Amino acid sequence: MHPPHGISDIIGGKYRIIREIARSNDIVYEAVDQTMGRRIAIKELLLPPNLTGLARRERIERFGREARAAGKLSHPNIVTIYDFGEDGGRYFIAMEYLEGGTLRDRLQTAGPLPMGDVLGYAYQMLAALAHAHANRVIHRDVKPDNVYILPDGLIKLTDFGIARLTEEASLTGDGQVFGTPSYMSPEQIEGRTIDTRSDLFSTAIVLYEMLTGHKPFTGDSVVSITYAIMNAQPAPAHGIPESLQSVLTRGLAKLPSARFQTAEEMRKALSDAAASLSDGRTDRTQHQPSGRFPPHSLRPDLSPHPGVSSAHHGATPTAATSALPPRYPAGPTPASNPPTPATSMPAGTVSGPFADWGNTGRPAASAPDSMRQGWSAPGPLLSERSRTFLGSVAIGFVLAAIILGATLSFVRSYEERQKSVGVLAAQSTLREAEMLVTQGQLQQAAQLYAQVLRTNAETAEGRTARSNLAEVRMRLGVIAAQQGEPAEAERYFNEVIELYDGYPASLSPADMSRYQSALENLAAIRMNTGPSGGTDSSRNRDAPTQGPDLGAQALSARSQEAERYLEQGDNMELQGDRRSARELWQRAAAAAPGTPPAIEANTRLNNTRPDFDSHAGWP
Structure with missing residues (x-):
């Protein structure tokens, strides 16, 4: 298939387009680099005709940011970017041509993947992310669709279209959400500032999906999916070794501080889990069939305290427990077995009706019959009528509690x-x-x-x-x-x-920048026009005319100079030279303070930060 009618089959002066491969927000072609004789892919920015002004410029800037994000990376598991440019209003990226298919394609046809493939793909993904993060690039859209599997099993991380270069100011305003809902981190859903740990959350979702064949957070709408990511815990993966389950649990933690802090740390945990599977160590799994563990390893110690055995453990009651007296007095001791002086209490020690009971806890044979025959079991504490009444009250309380609970549940729902x-x-x-x-x-x-x-x-x-x-x-x-x-x-x-x-x-920080820019722009407007918005000339329109307004001509000249500096700074920003762009914007702001080009230059400066030195760490 050739490019559409009216579009040249040569772009960038040396890339000959062969056919269109895919089309969505951009167009991807198969092409040939005629200089190198190399088969490549060309990604061309698709700009709708109705996209104009600032929105069009931001779309171009975002496309350039994709090229810079992936172009600064050189890793076997990341798609290689060869070139980025513009040809007659057509913006394009020349990149490595990939054979094979995506991880999404394989999951849709095969379901859960073999353990060896899962570990291999995940390990390569984390290697790619470790390299990207080390170069201050956050992918922000890790998902099976952006993982390409080559025929030899090598994977390539692709599509850095919404990637964030951490040394550059974000094109995404605070609260704006970019990404694929099913693979977003909680902080990404909320539109908060994200860091490399957001990519690791998305990677854990992909790992879960490779192991189980389905996503950990599902729903029938974007709202229900994002709610699950924010609030629900995924079900444990069936039949997954505990070592891998622990990697998933930590990787899917809601708080970034509870996750793996780096891709290397997650890769090390995954490597340890793989080693535990291959070195023959026993590894407990979730939902394991009964009989895997010996009974004694699961049975708790039921002894009340050390030194006292329980009959449930097969122990024989000791003499101390068998000699305990009964709870109620037993029947009369036969006359043939009177208590001996050695076991009877000394006469006169106890008075009253129990004076003739021995220290065995039983009445002596000579105890009066009247005492034994006068004892009877106590009667019921409540009458039948009272018990019926109290039962009715209890049933009423239970029904009221059920109704109240149902009402509260309905209200909450x-x-x-x-x-x-x-x-x-x-x-x-x-x-x-x-x-x-x-x-x-x-x-x-x-x-x-x-x-x-x-x-x-x-x-x-x-x-x-x-x-x-x-x-x-x-x-x-x-x-x-x-x-x-x-x-x-x-x-x-x-x-x-x-x-x-x-x-x-x-x-x-983004809101603070807007707030500060508004204050500065307002001050600049008032400095040039006064607080009411009227110009000095309007306030003095009744003054006699003194000839040509040389001040207005000078201001117009300075404004044009500021406009030139502003445009030059924008061009340097598109080329990725942030330092030069900021210098030109500063010249524009200083050339004609209070004029529209100067105001816009100040806005650019407030929305960007200087480039980091080569030895600087993370911002």
Whole structure:
């Protein structure tokens, strides 16, 4: 299959396209590098015609970030990137051509995989992630679809489309969620800042799926799946050795601090589990058939305390236990066996009706018959009528408890249902708003974000709506400033500040950056136009004309200079040179303070951080 009509079969000046392989958010072609004579794959960015402005630029930036993320990695288990460029408005990545199929393909056809394959694939995945993390790359979308199995069994980790370069500022706003729901970590679902441990959670999900043939967290909707990831514990994998089960349990921990802290640590645990299977050691498994363990290893010690045996252990009662007196007095001792002086109590020691009882606990043969015959068993403490009444009361209490429990359960279920419906509606509205942003309809998107914020202020969806509403209003303010509408720009920047004023303790770094940018932009607008948005010339319009407005001409020239610096900085950012980009943005901000290009340059600087030195550690 050749490229569609109108598209050249040569891209980048040397890559000849053979056929289209796949199409989704991007297009993948089989191609040939004519310079090297090498078979390759070309991934071309698919830009919808209605994607314009900032949304289009962010899509291009994200594509460039994918190329840089995977391009800086060189590892046998990671797809190799050869080139990244632009040709006549077509952005492309040239990469290694892979034979074989995905892990998803194999799971769908084979179900649970053999133990050797599971361990081999997982070990290679963790090796790839260890290399990526060491180079400050977080994949963020580890799943079977992105694990390619070559014919010789080698695996390749692919698709770094939403990968995060930790030394660069995130293109994802606080609260925005990227990834595949079934394989997301809890912190990824909540839109919180993630680190390398999120990739390890996703890897543990893939490991569970390879062992069992199904995912650990399932549901009939995105909401139920993500709820399970956040709150439920996966069922233990049937027939899985305990050593592997412990790897799964730790890998799927809800808190990042409870998981493996590095890919190497998880790989070491997996290696130890594999060794325990191959060196002949006994390894207890879940759901093991009865008879595996000897009875004594499962039976607890039932002895009340050391030194006292129990009949359940087959012990013979001791003399001490057999000589205990009966609870109630026994019948009369036969006259032929009177108590001897050695066992009887001395006369006169005890007075009263028990004076003739010996120290054996039984009455003597000479005890009066009247005493023995006068004893009778005590009668019932309650009458039949009282017992019937109390039984009725008890039944009433039980029925009331059952009704109360059922009512509370119904109320809780109803509240959970309403909460789920509200969450689902909020997420649907957020998706609709996101689509409007990509289409450039910022005013309509702002209205939807405000609607979600009003009804879900204290939820994760509400936090997402607040952050995205602030970002949209920031964009609207910059656009208004660029169009020469300082009053409108001032209004939007004020709205951003008001959004955050009530939440000083809960602001994320991204929110703090937006808040600071709004303050700086507002100050710049007021410095140039005054607090009401009017210009100095408007306040002095009645003054006599003194000739050409040389100040306005100078300001226009400086604004054009700032615009040039801004564009040059954007180009350097697309090429991956963050240091040069920031220097050019700083020049733009200094060239014409308060002008739209300078405001936008300040926004760029606030949303990025300088590159790390080569010897620097994790941020």
